Amino acid sequence: MTSxxxxxxxxxxxxxxxxxxxxxxxxxxxxREWKSMLDGWTREIHRRAENLVEPxxxxxPAAFALIQDAIDLLTSCGQKALGQEYEGTLNCLxxxxxxxxxxxxxxxxxxxxxxxxxxxxxxxxxxxxx
Numbered sequence: 665m666t667s668x669x670x671x672x673x674x675x676x677x678x679x680x681x682x683x684x685x686x687x688x689x690x691x692x693x694x695x696r697e698w699k700s701m702l703d704g705w706t707r708e709i710h711r712r713a714e715n716l717v718e719p720x721x722x723x724x725p726a727a728f729a730l731i732q733d734a735i736d737l738l739t740s741c742g743q744k745a746l747g748q749e750y751e752g753t754l755n756c757l758x759x760x761x762x763x764x765x766x767x768x769x770x771x772x773x774x775x776x777x778x779x780x781x782x783x784x785x786x787x788x789x790x791x792x793x794x
């Protein structure tokens with residue numbers, strides 16, 4: 665195991681312990697912290713969906729894999745946190761994955777459309793309430 669992998673495992677364990685303690689001690693603060701993490705995961709989902717290969721040539725981990733990672737982390741935080749955040753987390757990250765993957769596919773298969781055209785179509789779709 666490389667030192668980078670060891671550090672990554674240590675950070676995950678530290679984060680898991682911190683969130684579990686926070687969920688027990690101050691659920692409102694846990695919710696704020698969790699929302700911040702959801703925002704970060706959403707950005708990572710979009711990054712992964714757009715890049716099938718990392719700059720070093722290795723394959724990018726699947727965007728949908730982040731959902732299970734987040735649920736595993738949430739499960740380790742206890743029943744109170746799990747009950748309060750499970751459904752929202754699952755919905756938020758699943759929706760982000762679907763949007764990111766469909767956007768990446770659309771952009772790669774529609775060479776004649778620009779990103780601004782895609783944004784205009786999405787905005788029109790949202791304004792129609794669908």
